[in-house]
Amino acid sequence: MELDSTELSAAFTRMAGTLPPAAALSPAATYAPVETVGPALPARLTATIEVPKVSEEVIAPINAQALEVSAQVSQAGANSFIWLPTGQGIVLTTENGLALYNRGAAAQAVGLVQAERPFNLVFSAPLEALAWTGRDHSIYVWSLPEQRMLQTIANTQGAVTSLAFSPQTGRLAAATGEGQLQIWDASSGNLVSQWRLPGWITNLAFSPDGRLLGGADPANFLVHLLDASTGQLVRSLEWKEHASPALYGAYFSPDWSRVAWASRATIHIASAAAQEQGLDLLHEDFVSAVSWSPDGQMLASAAAATINGSFQPAVILWEAVTGRQVGVFAQPGAVLSLSFSADGRELAVLLNGGSLNILQVGQ
Numbered sequence: 001m002e003l004d005s006t007e008l009s010a011a012f013t014r015m016a017g018t019l020p021p022a023a024a025l026s027p028a029a030t031y032a033p034v035e036t037v038g039p040a041l042p043a044r045l046t047a048t049i050e051v052p053k054v055s056e057e058v059i060a061p062i063n064a065q066a067l068e069v070s071a072q073v074s075q076a077g078a079n080s081f082i083w084l085p086t087g088q089g090i091v092l093t094t095e096n097g098l099a100l101y102n103r104g105a106a107a108q109a110v111g112l113v114q115a116e117r118p119f120n121l122v123f124s125a126p127l128e129a130l131a132w133t134g135r136d137h138s139i140y141v142w143s144l145p146e147q148r149m150l151q152t153i154a155n156t157q158g159a160v161t162s163l164a165f166s167p168q169t170g171r172l173a174a175a176t177g178e179g180q181l182q183i184w185d186a187s188s189g190n191l192v193s194q195w196r197l198p199g200w201i202t203n204l205a206f207s208p209d210g211r212l213l214g215g216a217d218p219a220n221f222l223v224h225l226l227d228a229s230t231g232q233l234v235r236s237l238e239w240k241e242h243a244s245p246a247l248y249g250a251y252f253s254p255d256w257s258r259v260a261w262a263s264r265a266t267i268h269i270a271s272a273a274a275q276e277q278g279l280d281l282l283h284e285d286f287v288s289a290v291s292w293s294p295d296g297q298m299l300a301s302a303a304a305a306t307i308n309g310s311f312q313p314a315v316i317l318w319e320a321v322t323g324r325q326v327g328v329f330a331q332p333g334a335v336l337s338l339s340f341s342a343d344g345r346e347l348a349v350l351l352n353g354g355s356l357n358i359l360q361v362g363q
Contacts, residue, residue, distance in 0.1 A: 055070070055345055055346075055360040055361045055362075055363060056345070057345065057360075057361040058295070058343070058344040058345055059293060059298065059317075059340065059344055059345065059346075059347060059359075059360070059361060060293075060297060060298065061297065061298060061317075061319040061324070061326045063361050064298070064317045064326040064327035065326065065327050066361050066362045067317075067327060067329060067347065067359040067360065067361060067362070068359065068360070068361075068362040069357045069358065069359060070346070070358055070359065070360045071357075071358040072355065072356065072357055072358070073090070073092070073101060073355070073356040073358075074354060074355055074356075075092050075094065075099055075354045075355075075356065076094070076353075076354045077094040077095055077096070077354055078092040078093065078094050078099070078350060078354040078356065079093055079094065079095075079336060079350075080092070080093045080119075080121060080336065080337055080350065081093065081121075081337065081339070081348065081350050081356060082121050082122070082123055082339070083339060083341050083342060083348065084123060084144075085123075085125065085342060086341065086342045086343045088102065089101045089102040090348065090356070091121065091123075091130065092350070092354075092356065093115075093118045093119070093121055093132070094118075094354075095116075095117055096114070096115070096116070097112055097113050097114045097115045097118065098112070098113040098115055098118055098121070098130070098132075098142075099111075099112055100112070100113070111147075113142060115132065115134060115140065116134050116135045116136075117134060117135040118132040118133070118134060118140075119132060119133050119134070119160075120132055120133045120160055120161075120162060120163040122163045122164060122165050122172075123165065124165040124166075124170060124172070124186065125165075125167065126166075126167075126168065126169060126170050127141075127143070127150075127165075127170045127186060127187065128143065128144050128145050129141055129142060129143050129144060129150060129170075129186065130142045130144065131163055131165065131172055131186060132163070133155075133159075133160040133163065133174075137155045137158065137159055137160060138152055138153060138154055138155055139151075139152075139153040139155055139160065139163070139172070139174060139184070140152055140153075141153070141172070141186045141187075141189075150186065150187065150189075151186060151187070151188070151189035152189075153184055153189050155174070155176065155182075157176035157177075157178040157180045157182065158176050158177035158178040159176065159177040160174050160175065160176055160177075161175050161176060161177055161200060161201060161202050161204075162174070162175045162201060162202045162203060162204035162215060163175075163204065164204040164205050164206050164213070165186070165206070166206050166210045166228070167206055167208060167210055168209075168210045169210070170185065170186045170187045171183055171184065171185060171186065171192060172184045172185075172186040173204055173206065173213055173228075174204075175197060175200075175201040175202070175204050175215055177200060179196060179197045179199070179200060180194060180195070180196065180197060181194070181195045181196075181197045181201070181213070181226070181231060182194050183228075193231060195226075195231030196231075197215075197224070198217065198222075198224050198233055198236070199217035199219060199220060199222065199224065200217065200218065200219060201215035201216065201217060201224065202215060202216050202218060202249060203215055203216040203249045203250055203251060205252055206228060207228075207252075207256050208254070208255065208256060210228060211227070211228055211229070212225050212226065212227065212228055212234065212256075213225070213226045213227075213228045214226070214252055214256075214272075216247060216249055216250035217236075218246065218247040218248075218249075219247075220238075221238060221239045221240075221242060221247050221261075221263075222236050222237065222238050223236065223237040223238075223250045223259055223261075223272075224236050225237070225272075237259060237270070237272065239261045239263075239268055239270070241268075241277070242261075242263055242266070242268070244263040244264040244266070246263060246264070247261065247262075247263050248262040248263055248264075248287065249261075249262050249290065250262070251290050251291075251292060252272065252292075253272075253292050253296040253320070254292055254294055254295070254296050255296055256272055257271065257272055257273070257296070258270065258271060258272055258278075258296070258320070259271075259272050260290055260292065260299060260320075262287045262290050262301075263287075264286055264287070265282065265283040265284065265285055265286055265287065265303065266280055266281065266282060266283065266287070267280070267281040267283070267287060267290060267299065267301055267318075268280055268281075269281065269299070269320060269323070279322075279323040280323070281299070281301065281318050281323055281325075283301065283303040283305070283316070284303065284304060284305050284306060284311070285303045285304035285305070285311075286303060286304075287301050287302065287303045288302045288303060288334065288335050288336070289301065289302040289335050289336065289337045289338045290302075290338075291338050291339045291340055291347075292320070292340070293320075293340045293344050294340060294341075294342055294343065294344045295344060296320060297319065297320060297321070298317055298318060298319060298320055298326070298340075299317075299318045299320045300315060300316070300317055300318075300338055300340065300347055301315070301316050301318065302314070302315055302316070302331075302335035302337075302338055302349070303316065305328055307328060307330045310330075312330050312331070313330070313331040313332075313333060313334050313335055313351075314328055314329060314330055314331055315328075315329045315331060315335060315338060315347075315349055315359075316328050316329075317329075329359070331349065331351060331357075332351065332355070333351040333352050333353055333355065334351065334352040335349055335350070335351060335352075336350045336351065336352055337349075337350045338350065345360055345361075346358050346359065346360045347359045347360070
């Protein structure tokens, strides 16, 4: 299949900051302020966050229309983010580093970590650590409790296309542009295993029990499922009924029962166990971001939409089982990424330019 390289490149750029499976996120102690690593960061990296009380209501189809902005972050140059465990905070990436925010009463950025063009940011609950790739393609592992770099892992297999932490252990999987899958012990920095991949893989993720690794093969509209201990291909899923030259990504539901495929203006939800026809969520414009709710009941997407007669950036909420649209929210700018919090009570939306809005059910 011949791909539109410009469209494919733009699609993968939008996939930066995709969360690991919700099962990998669990409560942990509050983290102390993090000291800056390396030279002082430029002033444009400093920011604050306004944090009111978090709603007790989980976002669900029945209350989706009642979402409103409850907190905002203004972080110049922010291009991706991830949630830390429930109630602990958010980490945003910029060209020059990582900015950490807690969700406490201080409502301040609690740390800035120097890093050059961090990408593929992921979090490990067992290690309480962040990992990301840098401009030099190395993999960096940062301990939150110890406020220090645990490991800098040199990578000689080309650009890292995706990272994923095992939900049970400190092992870190890395897919590379050279078609390699590497498994690292993130604590020691030792290479545990290395296998040849069936294709160029993105959206790498461990299954909730840690036994499988899954990833999207964009060039062939496939999702490959691998045995996480042997690297053997277990099965491949295919989205056949599409009309697009480029697959943007494929996202597993938290329990891994379904896969949400994203391409151009369509999200296709299908079973991860059987090859069967699924639901098509149709948008008016290209989809720029996708996120499952932790309970798998809902899907959030970002795409321009017509709202009150005006075509503008929007966040759209869907009931995942029926494909019913349950909420549409206009946005002041293009959406780079979005993600539900681990407890399902908040939905964070990052806009082009560095504004991050946190939505929750109105009080």
